[in-house]
Amino acid sequence: MVTGKGGTGKTTVAAAMALSLADQGKRVLLVEVEGRQGLAQLFDVPPLPYVERRIAVGPAGGEVFGLAVDAEAALLEYLDMYYHLGRAGKALDKVGAVDFVTTIAPGLRDVLLTGKVYEATRRKAHGRLAYDAVVLDAPPTGRIGPFLNVNHEVAGLAKVGPIRNQADAIMGMLRSDVTRVHLVTLLEEMPVQETLDAVEQLEALDLRIGSIVVNMVRRSPLDDEMLALAVKEKLPAAELTRGLKAAGITATKEMVGTLAAEARDHAVRVGLERENRDRIDALGKKVTELGLLPDGIDHGALFDLAEELRP
Structure with a gap:
């Protein structure tokens, strides 16, 4: 999971991380949940639908698939998967009920968004996991704690039942040994302070910090x-x-x-x-520096950043 204050380049870093994994021959799913279609702009592809689409291929044969998760579409999928309400769910969507539910229950929206990521990490194809890794372009640091702490968010909505069970399962994934939260920052007062606050908040939630990515570093x-x-x-x-x-x-x-x-x-x-x-x-965390690219970000620049992020 990749987070950071707005303007620090977290979407670019998330994309570069996905490419770095693909460079090692891995099959990677790159997910965004903010509805900005930032990945489509970065990879110069049409807006991503609510379906996984290949958006890049690494030199070693690895692949990056992109997915833009929409809360309303995720709720319809959830209703069909667990309650077999395919047509009924679409009818609810037409009358605006789906948007109403996800608006009045923001905790449920986060459960649905993270739930799709959870499903992607567990899905199998041809007897093996569908993806070697999932990279989430997560919300900014100002909202990352509540977004990832879905178990707390949903407690007021469902004490028991399938929604609560799903929230508990999601929290198990988020706190597992294979999950890390990476924070992107610039060497400026506000982004650094938000990073420090986010690290404290995330660790209080028993979420594991991966690395601090200092982006757009300029050499004197x-x-x-x-x-x-x-x-x-x-x-x-x-x-x-x-x-x-x-x-x-x-x-x-x-x-x-x-x-x-x-x-x-x-x-x-x-x-x-x-x-x-x-x-x-x-903070005592792993720190990775990415240099400023004065000519902006294109495909070549993304692959350069991916190379810098390789272990």
């Missing part, structure tokens, strides 16, 4: 000595002038001053990023 071209000088606005003007001339730029006093100011802003940002990295390291 300045060494520590130069950064220290830049912060104090003491970079030698002569050095800046020589550097500009070496680049074929006519160096004016105004230009040198502007460059020194930009260097100071850069050095301050690097210092803040290092402080935030120290906060992440203090």
Whole structure:
């Protein structure tokens, strides 16, 4: 499961993780549950329906299948699977009953969404599991605790019965040895704080943390000595002038001053990023860094990120 504050690139990281597994020859299901069709945009395919569709093939022959889980469709499937209400369920959908139920009972919505993931991890084909791994592009860190703690969410809806049984089974999967929650962050104050809060919340729910993925990392071209000088606005003007001339730029006093100011802003940002990295390291979790891709994300970039994520 992959979560992170909005804007940190969690969907991209989830996709890269799925490709990394496919690169090892595995058959992988990549699931999204937020209704944004982010996976379709990333892989440049038509919007994903409520059916598993192959969206990528790894160099080693592994495959990535995509699935966009919709709560209403999941409820209809659930009614048909456990109560054989195929046509009746569709009739309920037509009159808006399905949307009404999932709206007034948000805990049930999360049970249905995670329930589809649970079913995919247990399904068999030709005598073996249908998928070697399932990667979930989960909701953001601000909602990840309630989303994954479906047993608590459903307690007020059903004390016993099939819905409660399913919620208990889902919690068993989420807390199992083969399940991990990976958190994506940037080296900025708000994403890091949400990551710290989410780790505390998830561990309180007995959910296992996998790794902290620090995304869009930028490498400074300045060494520590130069950064220290830049912060104090003491970079030698002569050095800046020589550097500009070496680049074929006519160096004016105004230009040198502007460059020194930009260097100071850069050095301050690097210092803040290092402080935030120290906060992440203090968690004692595995940390993986992914570099910033200035040209954006395309198929080639996804495979590059997948290579960086390989163990």
